[in-house]
Amino acid sequence: MxxxxxxxxxxxxxxxxxxxxxxxxxxxxxxxxxxxxxxxxxxxxxxxxxxxxxxxxxxxxxxxxxxxxxxxxxxxxxxxxxxxxxxxxxxxxxxxxxxxxxxxxxxxxxxxxxxxxxxxxxxxxxxxxxxxxxxxxxxxxxxxxxxxxxxxxxxxxxVMATGHHAALAARVRPGATVAVVGDGAVGLCGVLAARRLGAGRIIALGRHQDRTAIAREFGATDVVAERGEAAVEAVRELTGGQGAHAVLEAVGTEESMRTAISIARDGGAVGYVGVPHGGSAGVEIGQMFGRNVSLGGGVAxxxxxxxxxxxxxxxxxxxxxxxxxxxxxxxxxxxxxxxxxxxxxxxxxxxx
Amino acid sequence: MxxxxxxxxxxxxxxxxxxxxxxxxxxxxxxxxxxxxxxxxxxxxxxxxxxxxxxxxxxxxxxxxxxxxxxxxxxxxxxxxxxxxxxxxxxxxxxxxxxxxxxxxxxxxxxxxxxxxxxxxxxxxxxxxxxxxxxxxxxxxxxxxxxxxxxxxxxxxxVMATGHHAALAARVRPGATVAVVGDGAVGLCGVLAARRLGAGRIIALGRHQDRTAIAREFGATDVVAERGEAAVEAVRELTGGQGAHAVLEAVGTEESMRTAISIARDGGAVGYVGVPHGGSAGVEIGQMFGRNVSLGGGVAxxxxxxxxxxxxxxxxxxxxxxxxxxxxxxxxxxxxxxxxxxxxxxxxxxxx
Structure with a gap:
């Protein structure tokens, strides 16, 4: 064969x-x-x-x-x-x-x-x-x-199972504000999974219009095209300065992990499913500690x-x-x- | 005054x-x-x-x-x-x-x-x-x-509130196998908090006999005096190779974080409350990803x-x-x- x-x-x-x-x-x-x-x-x-x-x-x-x-x-x-x-x-x-x-x-x-x-x-x-x-x-x-x-x-x-895993690890609850880092297939399925679990608001981070169009179809209420620090500021502005209760990280780079942790609300959770190719450098442990942001996920x-x-x-x-x-x-x-x-x-x- | x-x-x-x-x-x-x-x-x-x-x-x-x-x-x-x-x-x-x-x-x-x-x-x-x-x-x-x-x-x-926070972040459940990294006052209170939450088995990692004696009084069922890789092996041996469902990290160094993640059972959680002075270097993200070990906690x-x-x-x-x-x-x-x-x-x- x-x-x-x-x-x-x-x-x-x-x-x-x-x-x-x-x-x-x-x-x-x-x-x-x-x-x-x-x-x-x-x-x-x-x-x-x-x-x-x-x-x-x-x-x-x-x-x-x-x-x-x-x-x-x-x-x-x-x-x-x-x-x-x-x-x-x-x-x-x-x-x-x-x-x-x-x-x-x-x-x-x-x-x-x-x-x-x-x-x-x-x-x-x-x-x-x-x-x-x-x-x-x-x-x-x-x-x-x-x-x-x-x-x-x-x-x-x-991809759908992995997006769902990210949403569970990020502890998406009905009514929660959710942010999704990454507009690849897993990130988009993460949007869909978050909507399925009853998220009240879903902010999709992504720069490709054809992809963010799918994100909107899957339930994204807001799209942030910025990256890095500018993305963090944009999400904070959308959330009254607080950040998202649940953040799905679906990329796996140092920058995406840093962004994900930085846009989480105090007491919130990051669910990561992007195979981590950035090592732990993007894991902002000082931020996580001071703001009680937790990190869970992995292979779905x-x-x-x-x-x-x-x-x-x-x-x-x-x-x-x-x-x-x-x-x-x-x-x-x-x-x-x-x-x-x-x-x-x-x-x-x-x-x- | x-x-x-x-x-x-x-x-x-x-x-x-x-x-x-x-x-x-x-x-x-x-x-x-x-x-x-x-x-x-x-x-x-x-x-x-x-x-x-x-x-x-x-x-x-x-x-x-x-x-x-x-x-x-x-x-x-x-x-x-x-x-x-x-x-x-x-x-x-x-x-x-x-x-x-x-x-x-x-x-x-x-x-x-x-x-x-x-x-x-x-x-x-x-x-x-x-x-x-x-x-x-x-x-x-x-x-x-x-x-x-x-x-x-x-x-x-x-210290008691912080130990309790670690136990909650590590998701201690009735009957769970719990490991506590650190025999300082917070680690010892973590043992006490784990017992209070119904842990079935509590493995205290510590080298000071006067402190591990308190750990036993607080509910520790096992004591591991080794550190680093030897500690990981000792905990795995005590747990049929699997590790602990819940790990409380109460030190805050790179080594203690690495140990905590390494002794967690697949699907388990590390609750960390030691002010992280080791940066994220000890956050074994590859292990966490492959074994679905989550990390939560922070300032209690x-x-x-x-x-x-x-x-x-x-x-x-x-x-x-x-x-x-x-x-x-x-x-x-x-x-x-x-x-x-x-x-x-x-x-x-x-x-x-």
Whole structure:
């Protein structure tokens, strides 16, 4: 079969790789219908995050179960499913608590699993799924042919779940004033998640008009185009000098973290889900201490959130698929990376 | 009257200063019965925190109201009271929410208030208290003569309230495994606060046997004497490799913050109340992200907590006053600083 591999910075290729097969009785093989490119894939594309030459890439996909191991009971061949961006066994203490990202037998698609083996990436024709029962979430059969719905189902793999995680970590409450740092797909889904949780006011920080237009569609009441100190001043002016009760940080740089902490109201919380590439330098601990601003978040346990978010996708109350503004074929994936890297695309969907 | 002033590093003096008087109709003057020296005073004593030569010092005291302004309604002359380490107006949005440390008209004893004026310190014969109604908490009249109770009432000013804040920020829940970094008075009160909130297991990190003995009396079930990496390993061994659900950080150095984050269980929280003198270098953001460890806390709104903690002091369920292991007169305060600085005293009470 064909799959996306990364050979080095800016070197994304579609190559012939071995067909995945059931190796463990808890495995499934999923034939991919839709995958996508994530902002976090760009860290590898830009050479900021290390990848071994030839490593598989992509961690978001929906598709049909093609084969299952003998012990798989939750899904069967032919089922339409969504995979969270981390697989997990579904039985350990962390999985039972809803923190599947800490499952000791779990791993990231395209990465090296705890067994030392290289796993399949999501940007390919098929994926071997370890612990299928713990990992996959079944989708209603009829949704597989609903072309308008597929993008929103795909968004559950990562960006919508991650935006929701940021909103929970930032302790968004009904009526709260929320600020979202970052107008990428996760930031936009954070806006949507905040609205879903009942935020009274949502200030989106972003400079790209096409993106902030989506933010407004998702529920943003205000948009701040400034960055750095000017952004902090703008948010404070919008909030009577106080800042936002809840701040979602969806970028992961030193500056974005500093901005997020600086625009939080005293006693408020920052929920961060941008993979932190700025180290802790932007973590303004003196401000946090004096103003009792807390910092929570991290890698989102998407598996825990998919059922409730799926319900809202199906009933039409959220449409996270609007973050996809381009669709490519598998052969066009390298072009998709280029488009996301130069920001001519917000988020690229891969239709197989 | 006489009061403690700091003229420079290691230069603590008892000097004659003007008697405090009611300046604003919301002021009270409190004649101090007991004050004490705080671990945070040592940052100034050691020259790490700047103080102007001749600045007043001390921020914990109990005493009798000696005079009140015309608008003071909550306390009257002769009342026995405790002051939290920050004064606050009691009427602003933050005060009403219980975050009195963010009151825009509030300030720290011994510091410069928002009006630009130098305030009185707690380590003196009397203190002018701004916003007496918002700041002071009345104590039962009969407690003033209960010598065994005075230390625990005094501890409400700061250390017990701060330990409680750490425990809340670390999200201590009934049955939780809790770890406390630091065996100073705040760390010990953190142990007590964790027990009070129903922690199932409390691991105290500390090397001083006389202090860890108090930790055990306050409810610690385990003591770890190691530091740094060895401490992390010891806590992980005690917790089946997972770490503690809730970690209280009560030191404020780079190493203590790193240790606190490293011993937190995935999905757990660190509540930090040690004034952060290590900057953000010890904030292990990569660990926090991957393991969903959150970080909260800061300067404790003691005023919000005193009523409920006082109730437990009065009914005998907590005895935070055990952290005081030496009592000095006002004239002996310089010796008290030396004793705390060289760790021959845990916490020094000043009996006036």
């Amino acid at each position: 064909r799959a996306t591999v990364i050979n080095g910075p800016q070197d994304i290729r579609i190559e012939e790789v071995p067909d995945p097969v059931v190796q463990q009785p808890t495995d499934a093989v999923v034939r991919v219908v839709n995958a996508c490119i994530c902002g976090s894939d760009l860290w590898a594309y830009r050479g900021v995050a290390d990848r071994a030459p030839g490593q598989r890439i992509g961690h978001e996909f929906i598709g049909f179960v093609e084969a299952v191991g003998a012990q798989v009971a939750g899904v069967r061949t032919g089922d339409f499913v969504v995979a969270p961006f981390v697989w997990s066994d579904g039985t350990c203490e962390y999985c039972r608590e809803g923190l599947q990202t800490s499952c000791p037998r779990g791993g990231f698609w395209g990465g090296v699993g705890p067994d030392g083996a290289q796993s399949d990436g999501g940007q390919g024709e098929a994926v071997r799924v370890p612990f299928a029962d713990g990992t996959l979430v079944k989708l209603p059969e009829e949704t597989a042919t609903d072309q308008a719905l597929l993008p929103s189902l795909l968004a559950l793999s990562d 346990p998407a598996r825990a959130y998919i059922p409730e978010l799926l319900a809202d996708v199906l009933n039409g109350s959220i449409t996270p698929g609007l973050v996809f503004d381009r669709t490519v074929s598998l052969a066009e994936v390298p072009e998709g990376y280029r488009a996301m890297d130069d920001r001519s695309a917000l988020k690229v969907r891969i239709a197989l | 006489r009061a403690t002033v700091i003229n420079g590093p290691q230069d603590i003096r008892i000097e004659e200063v003007p008697d405090p008087v009611v300046q604003q109709p919301t002021d009270a003057v409190v004649r101090v019965v007991n004050a004490c020296i705080c671990g945070s005073d040592l940052w100034a004593y050691r020259g790490v925190a700047d103080r102007a030569p001749g600045q007043r010092i001390g921020h914990e005291f109990i005493g009798f109201v000696e005079a009140v302004g015309a608008q003071v309604a909550g306390v009257r002359t002769g009342d026995f009271v405790v002051a939290p380490f920050v004064w606050s107006d009691g009427t602003c949005e933050y005060c009403r929410e219980g975050l009195q440390t963010s009151c825009p008209r509030g300030g720290f004893w011994g510091g410069v208030g928002p009006d630009g004026a130098q305030s009185d310190g707690g380590q003196g014969e009397a203190v002018r208290v701004p916003f007496a109604d918002g700041t002071l908490v009345k104590l039962p009249e009969e407690t003033a003569t209960d010598q065994a109770l005075l230390p625990s009432l005094l501890a409400l000013s700061d 709104p003691a005023r919000a907590y005193i009523p409920e903690l006082l109730a437990d002091v009065l009914n005998g369920s907590i005895t935070p006053g055990l952290v005081f292991d030496r009592t000095v007169s006002l004239a002996e305060v310089p010796e008290g600083y030396r004793a705390m600085d060289d760790r021959s005293a845990l916490k020094v009470r000043i009996a006036l």
